[in-house]
Amino acid sequence: MTRTRSRSILTSLSLWVLLALAGGLAAGAAAQAYGIPGGTGTIALIDALGQLWLNALRMTIIPLVFSLLVTGIASIADAAATGRVALKAMGVFAVLLVGATVYAFAASLGLHEIWPISPDGAATLLAGAPPGAAAAVAENVGGGGFSAFLSSLAPSNPIRAAADDAILAIVIFAIVFGFATTRLEARLRQPVALFFEGVAQTMIVIVHWVLAVAPLGVFALALGVGLRAGVGAAGVLGHYIALVCLALIGLILLTYVVAVIWGRIGPGRFIAGAAPAQVVAFSTQSSLACLPVMVDRAVGSLGVSTATAGLVLPLAVAVFRITSTVANLAVVIYVARLTGTEITMTTMLAGGLAALAISVGTVGLPGQISFFASIAPICLAMGVPLEVLPLLLAVEVVPDIFRTVGNVTADLAAARIVEGGDAPVAPVPSAG
Structure with a gap:
């Protein structure tokens, strides 16, 4: 009940944030055309409010x-200790x-080659970010070459690394x-795990507080965009939105191929079996809410035993989100292209490692929290500015739908693969 209520609140918040984005752009464009009381002083105040909100999010990252x-x-280690199937x-x-991480770079970079960002559009969007956003690129982790990258992986002083945003x-x-x-x-292990669980939950509470005023923060940032560049952003x-969603749709299609080949099941049967769970995912944007339907379809339609489905699918919901690396890297690459940040093999390696690690830690978080908690560290690892992320957070509700659909599809594919062997004919009709 609490989880459902929390998701309902966050869904409502997403709508308010979208309205704030649209309202801020419109108000800024009107102020640009007709003037704004207070002139540059008012603009500086608006920028400061947007930066304050962004800083409040940033302080929770490390x-x-x-x-x-x-x-x-710790949870993965506990799960792995439960037996061979786990x-x-x-x-x-x-x-x-x-595989998804490799695909993420190929798909996103390829999409940008086919459909690049308009230079004028990039300048328009950057114009509304806090002053200096385009120049606020963190020190590139690959700046000293591959040997410097390797030496940077083990921090000689973790406290200093945290202070310097050396996230990798x-x-x-x-x-x-x-x-x-x-x-x-x-x-000894349990108190340590309990302590860090408490720290994580405390940070999540703070993020909830910051997100509670997200409409105001996003309105301030969007108003800055409108003031400097009208509604062109x-x-x-x-x-x-289109490029991130296209990357996720490509992943979903690739998951079908993997399920058919590696899971040894007919394409029509897998598509039909996964469809009901995908519909629930599309409407709820919650993998957990899809779990009962996933178990039903895996057992009734995909030839997965009850024992395998009962272990693999809850485990997948808890620790496995295949769309995390794809969507997160798609966002980071978009911001890199937007700001003119160079993407090298070294930064790709750093970003890929960060994306894989972060995907383990942020599973189970609501979309609005996981967006910044997972994408900001990857930006820092690749030397990409963070200042435009709040504007992208405002429209995350659309890609989040495809994130959930992709996760549910991959969960079912994983259950089929773990089961192994040819998929038997379902013994009983599915409940739908």
Whole structure:
């Protein structure tokens, strides 16, 4: 009940944020045309309010990511200890996530080659971000070459790395720390896990507080866009939505191919079996809400045993989201192209490693929270500015639909793959 109520509140908030985005663009365009009381002083105040809201989100990144990674690794270790099927499932998840990460770079970079961002549109959108956004590129992790990148993976001083936003080093340290805790005795491991779970939940509470005023923050940022460039940024936001959604749709289609080949099931049967769960995913944007339907379709239509479905699907909902790396990297690459940030093999490696690690830690978070908690660290790892992310957060409600549909499709494909063998004929009709 609490989870359902929370998602309802966040869905309502998403609508308010969209309205704030549209209202801010319109109000800014009107102010540009007819003037604004207070002139440059008012504009500076609006910029300061937008920056304040952005800083409030940024301050949670390091403690939230570190805590989520430690607790996420602990949960994976506990799941893997439950038996052979769980270990096989974790292996399938890992292979699919790595494949999805490779696909993410190929798809997003390819889409930008086919349908690039308009230079005028990019300038328009950047004009409304806090002053200096385009120049506020973090130090490129690959600036010293591949050898410098390797040496940066282990922070000599984790506290300083956190202060310098050296997110990839923090991610590596968190992973090592998380796996190290699994080697402790239970009496020592449990308090550590409980502490970081508490830290993560505390950060999530703070993020909820910040998101509660998201309409005001987004309105201030959108008003800045409208003041400097009118409503032309709306076209860039539409282009952004289209490219992220196209990358996710491509992943869904590729998941069908993987399920058919690796899961040894007919394409028509898998498509028909997955469709009801996808409909629920489309309408609820919640993988957890789709779990009963996924179990029903896996057992009744996809030839998955009750035991396998009962273990793999809840585990997939808890620790496996294949669309995380694809959508997150699509966002980061879009911002990189928008701001003119160079994407090299080194930064791609850094971003891919960060995206894989973050996908473990942020599963189960509501879309509005996971958007910033997962994308901002990847931006930092690849040296991409963060200032335009709040404007993209305002339209995340559309890509989030395809994120959920893709996750549900991959969960069912993973269950079919873990089951192995040819899919038997369903013994009973599906409940639909």
